[in-house]
Amino acid sequence: MERRTADRLLRARAQAIGGRARETTVAAALDRVLAVQAQDLAAAGLGLRARVAGLTADDVRRATDVERTAVRGWFMRGTLQLVPAADVRWLLGLFGPVYLALGARRLRELGLEEDLCERAARLIVRAVDGEGPLTRAELTERLTTLGVEPKGQSAFHLIRRAALSGLICHGPQRAGEATFALLDDWVPAAGPLPFTGDAAQIELARRYRAAHGPADAVDFAHWSGLRASACKKAWASAGEMPAQDAEGIARGDVRLLPAYDNYLLGYRRRELSVPAEHERLVWPGGGVIRPTVVVDGWAVGTWSGGRRGGPPVVEPFPGSGAFDDATASGIARESADIERFFGAYESSHTLSTPDLRPPGFVTGP
Numbered sequence: 437m438e439r440r441t442a443d444r445l446l447r448a449r450a451q452a453i454g455g456r457a458r459e460t461t462v463a464a465a466l467d468r469v470l471a472v473q474a475q476d477l478a479a480a481g482l483g484l485r486a487r488v489a490g491l492t493a494d495d496v497r498r499a500t501d502v503e504r505t506a507v508r509g510w511f512m513r514g515t516l517q518l519v520p521a522a523d524v525r526w527l528l529g530l531f532g533p534v535y536l537a538l539g540a541r542r543l544r545e546l547g548l549e550e551d552l553c554e555r556a557a558r559l560i561v562r563a564v565d566g567e568g569p570l571t572r573a574e575l576t577e578r579l580t581t582l583g584v585e586p587k588g589q590s591a592f593h594l595i596r597r598a599a600l601s602g603l604i605c606h607g608p609q610r611a612g613e614a615t616f617a618l619l620d621d622w623v624p625a626a627g628p629l630p631f632t633g634d635a636a637q638i639e640l641a642r643r644y645r646a647a648h649g650p651a652d653a654v655d656f657a658h659w660s661g662l663r664a665s666a667c668k669k670a671w672a673s674a675g676e677m678p679a680q681d682a683e684g685i686a687r688g689d690v691r692l693l694p695a696y697d698n699y700l701l702g703y704r705r706r707e708l709s710v711p712a713e714h715e716r717l718v719w720p721g722g723g724v725i726r727p728t729v730v731v732d733g734w735a736v737g738t739w740s741g742g743r744r745g746g747p748p749v750v751e752p753f754p755g756s757g758a759f760d761d762a763t764a765s766g767i768a769r770e771s772a773d774i775e776r777f778f779g780a781y782e783s784s785h786t787l788s789t790p791d792l793r794p795p796g797f798v799t800g801p
Contacts, residue, residue, distance in 0.1 A: 437683060441682070443650045443682075444708045445682040445687075445733065447648060447649070447703075447709075447733055448689070448732055450648060450649055451487070451648065451698060451699050452469065453689075453730065453733060455685040458487060460488065462484055462488060462491070462499035463499065463505040465487045466505075466519060467520055470523065470647055471698070472698060473517060473701060474508050474516045474517050474518040475516040479694040479727075480496075480508075480518050482727075484496055485773065486694070493777055497609065501607075501608035501609060504521055504622060505521050506518045506520065506521065507521045507623055508606035509599060510596060510599060511528075512531065514534075521623050524605065524619075525625065525629055526630055526632070528619075529602075529632055529636060530640065531661075532602060534662065536597065539593065539596070543597070546593060548584075548590060552583075553597060556597075557594075557601065557603060559578060560594070564616060564617060565618055569616060569617040571614065571616075572592065572595060572614065573613075575616065576591035579594060595616065599616070604618055605619045607622055637667075637670035638674050640670065641656055641671050644659060644660065647702075648703070649677055649680070650680070651702075653672075654704045655703045658703065658704035659701065659702050687732055688731065688763075688766070689732055689766070690729070690730070690763055690766025692728075692729055692767070693727060693730055694727050695725055695727050697727075697728070699730070699733065709733060709734065710728070710735040714754075717738055717754075718735060718738065726738045726740075729750055731766070736763065737751050739751065743778065748770075748771045748774055750767055
């Protein structure tokens, strides 16, 4: 088998989007892949659906809001991710200081000096402690008592700073909106951090390799957002990647991946996932990454819709012709599964979530 094909099959299986690999729960899927991109929470649910057999939107909501096995926060690359609750604290210990330091300049540009930032953090903690989980709008209203402008990005950056400091985290949704809860209440500490400093970087490299391999230190740096030198050191310290054989991996596995899917964000180079001539259809610019149709981890088209009761609309890449019968059947199964995933949920819930990224933030390369 040609090396590129083997690597692609192995990557797809590692990500549970190929080789007939699927997990059985949200918790199992996150244990496997560590994180699912979650600036769009509905897309995050679809990313889990592609990896978990029989999953429903209510199952995802239950995992985040009731069981608390999945927690949303700013981690790799400073973007919103869903991660296992058991990993939240050491990931915050690793990424929090990095993005607090990077965000300090923006805070100063907004006129938010250190003293005001500290007072804002204390106010946020008091408000959430006294009133329970609060939305971004509600926290913004509280912050205006300190002179913070209600419009613009000042309140957002103060809320994000409190989250990166480990004071608050995303809590339950309310009427389709994200709320923020105290981290110590939502995910109580279970003892000392299992990984800190260099050990945390090495553990991250190990988890990345298990979820994305075959890969290299350049891919790891791209995915994590950490300094290239630190990633190279952690990669070497994590030991050799175990040899893997792709010969026995089942072929012809079709999945409909959502926008911003891990598989498309997890590597510096794209030649194993998307044909070069069609890259702009998947990455049109402005940080957008479109939903894709993949067969054994190889993109063959894009899709849209599927969230409002109608079936997904699938478009093959131009010039590639009609899908063969096996691929068409796989797309039909996936389309039906997306409709089943949302099911009755959409009739009683609002699935839209606010965009909590900094203005101008680019998720992808």
